[in-house]
Amino acid sequence: xxxxxxxxxxxxxxxxxxxxxxxxxxxxxxxxxxxxxxxxxxxxxxxxxxxxxxxxxxxxxxxxxxxxxxxxxxxxxxxxxxxxxxxxxxxxxxxxxxxxxxxxxxxxxxxxxxxxxxxxxxxxxxxxxxxxxxxxxxxxxxxxxxxxxxxxxxxxxxxxxxxxxxxxxxxxxxxxxxxxxxxxxxxxxxxxxxxxxxxxxxxxxxxxxxxxxxxxxxxxxxxxxxxxxxxxxxxxxxxxxxxxxxxxxxxxxxxxxxxxxxxxxxxxxxxxxxxxxxxxxxxxxxxxxxxxxxxxxxxxxxxxxxxxxxxxxxxxxxxxxxxxxxxxxxxxxxxxxxxxxxxxxxxxxxxxxxxxxxx
Numbered sequence: 564x565x566x567x568x569x570x571x572x573x574x575x576x577x578x579x580x581x582x583x584x585x586x587x588x589x590x591x592x593x594x595x596x597x598x599x600x601x602x603x604x605x606x607x608x609x610x611x612x613x614x615x616x617x618x619x620x621x622x623x624x625x626x627x628x629x630x631x632x633x634x635x636x637x638x639x640x641x642x643x644x645x646x647x648x649x650x651x652x653x654x655x656x657x658x659x660x661x662x663x664x665x666x667x668x669x670x671x672x673x674x675x676x677x678x679x680x681x682x683x684x685x686x687x688x689x690x691x692x693x694x695x696x697x698x699x700x701x702x703x704x705x706x707x708x709x710x711x712x713x714x715x716x717x718x719x720x721x722x723x724x725x726x727x728x729x730x731x732x733x734x735x736x737x738x739x740x741x742x743x744x745x746x747x748x749x750x751x752x753x754x755x756x757x758x759x760x761x762x763x764x765x766x767x768x769x770x771x772x773x774x775x776x777x778x779x780x781x782x783x784x785x786x787x788x789x790x791x792x793x794x795x796x797x798x799x800x801x802x803x804x805x806x807x808x809x810x811x812x813x814x815x816x817x818x819x820x821x822x823x824x825x826x827x828x829x830x831x832x833x834x835x836x837x838x839x840x841x842x843x844x845x846x847x848x849x850x851x852x853x854x855x856x857x858x859x860x861x862x863x864x865x866x867x868x869x870x871x872x873x874x875x876x877x878x879x880x881x882x883x884x885x886x887x888x889x890x891x892x893x894x895x896x897x898x899x900x901x902x903x904x905x906x907x908x909x910x911x912x913x914x915x916x917x918x919x920x921x922x
Contacts (some may be wrong), residue, residue, distance in 0.1 A: 570582050570696070571878035573627045573827070575672025579726075583628050583679065585873035588866075589714050590631045591856045595750060596780060597638050598917050599853070603918045604642040605649065607848050609774035612647035614657045619643060620839040621688075622664040622707045624697040625715030628675045634682060636663050639709055639778075640687055658742070661688035666701050696720060698759050700766040707771045713780040719826040720759050723751035737817065739803040740825045742796050743789035750830040760838040768844035771921040777845065779917040784831045785910065792910040798867055798899075799825070802875070805894040814890065815883055823882045825875070832913050845919035855914040861906040862901045868892055 570733035573582035603851045610616060621639055639659055647659060665676060673692045680690065695701040697712070698720040714866040726741075726748055733747040741752040767777050782795075790796035803820070830838070836850055872892050880888060 570668035570670050571881065572668045574873045574876050575628055575675055575719050577628075577675055577679065579626070579878065580869070580872055581675075583630065583675065583871040585869045586627070586631055587596075588857060588870055590634065592780060592853075593631055593635055593697060593713055593916055595856050596853055599916060600638060600778060601642040601645075603775065603778075603848065604639065604709070605646045607918065607920055608643070608646060608709070608776055609920070610772070612643065612650055612659060616659065616691075618660045618662050619709075620662045620664065620667060620707050622693070622702060622710045624666045624701075624710060624712040624767075625718075626667050626674045626676065628664040628669075630666060631713070632676070633681055635705055635711055635713065636688065639711065640853070642758045643709070649918045662691065663688045664691050664693045664695040664702060664707070666695065666697060668696060693719050697766065698762045702770045704769050705772045707767075707774045710767055710771055710775070711780075712778070714782065716760065716779065716781055717783075717827050717829050719752075719755050719828055719857040720762070721755065722826045723755040724826050725746070726751055726824050729821065734821075737803060737807055737820050738800065739806065739823055740790070740796070740799045740821070741828055742791040742800055743784075744791050753830070756828045756830055756834075757838055760835075761841065763838050764839065764842040764845065766825040767919075768842065768921065773921050776848075777917075777919040777921070779919070780915070782829060782912045782914055783835050784829050785913050786831045788831070788910045789922070790829055793912050794862070794867075794904050794906060795910040795912060797904055797909065798871055799875075801898055801902075802871070802891070805891055805898060808894060809887065809891065815887060819883065823877060829912070832915065838916065839919070844922055846922060848918040848920050850915065850917045852913045853916045855912075858911055858914070864896060864903065867904075868896055868899070 574580055577583045621636060623632045623635060677692065686894055693701050725733040726735040727751050728734055733751045735745065735748045763911060771777055784790060791800060806820050807817065809815050810820055839847060876888050
């Protein structure tokens with residue numbers, strides 16, 4: 564059954580600071596692999612797409628609040644429909660029925676998710692919200708024919724032990740993320756990531772039917788590149804610097820900052836591959852780096868701040884209180900205006916596309 568670890572979903576609602584209105588970076592990546600996803604489904608889905616199958620079930624793990632998840636699901640459905648016609652030589656068949664499971668943490672804003680669901684989807688599939696951490700099993704065994712997740716597996720079930728402990732060599736000091744600048748901190752995060760990836764894949768192996776597919780899209784680091792050399796790492800370190808400035812102004816405390824670390828870890832590409840290969844329930848049909856459409860574009864300060872506010876405000880509110888959010892991101896905007904990120908000197912993250920097939 565599902566576990567319930569620390570839960571910090573994306574910003575809910577549909578206001579100017581919501582994830583709904585600040586996730587264009589993620590949808591750009593999803594769009595860029597749309598045709599690739601379609602072709603892999605057509606080539607590798609090994610299931611009888613006829614009336615004997617009954618209902619075709621899709622799960623999006625870490626769906627957040629939309630609209631990205633609806634776009635993903637529709638693309639998968641369109642590919643499966645095409646494959647059904649192709650496999651059956653366009654014979655007259657009963658159309659498949661589709662059921663979609665939208666999974667995310669229990670405190671995800673499912674109300675906004677379903678309120679913003681396209682009306683056309685009612686004609687395409689039956690919808691169900693599934694609250695629970697994807698680090699555990701959230702659906703019955705042999706339920707899912709195609710699983711999908713994007714920009715999620717860097718999130719950990721918990722902050723690793725000792726990184727908030729001043730007496731530990733793995734103490735993260737005033738850093739609010741694992742930016743790979745302290746070796747012992749990185750080691751602790753690696754251990755937690757390996758545990759969580761193991762749990763994620765074991766749970767999906769229970770849920771996905773033999774011959775079914777699991778699609779994973781996300782970001783990691785190139786081998787040998789630390790996070791603090793990427794623009795994403797620099798930006799989150801800047802948020803941490805602004806929290807320290809706020810502590811000096813009496814708006815929070817350095818002690819409170821020392822107890823705060825984001826439960827996310829970006830592995831190196833070879834590290835990610837190693838953890839996936841450890842699971843013997845899936846074959847790796849492809850694991851490749853793909854070009855993100857925005858990777859060569861210097862992103863504006865407004866774009867960066869809006870995106871990371873939507874991603875991080877829930878966890879920041881939980882630890883520091885809601886009153887700090889506006890002040891914090893106003894300070895981040897001023898600091899970036901004074902010290903802009905030089906994208907020409909930043910290392911690039913790797914956007915990866917993985918297709919797994921259940922044995």
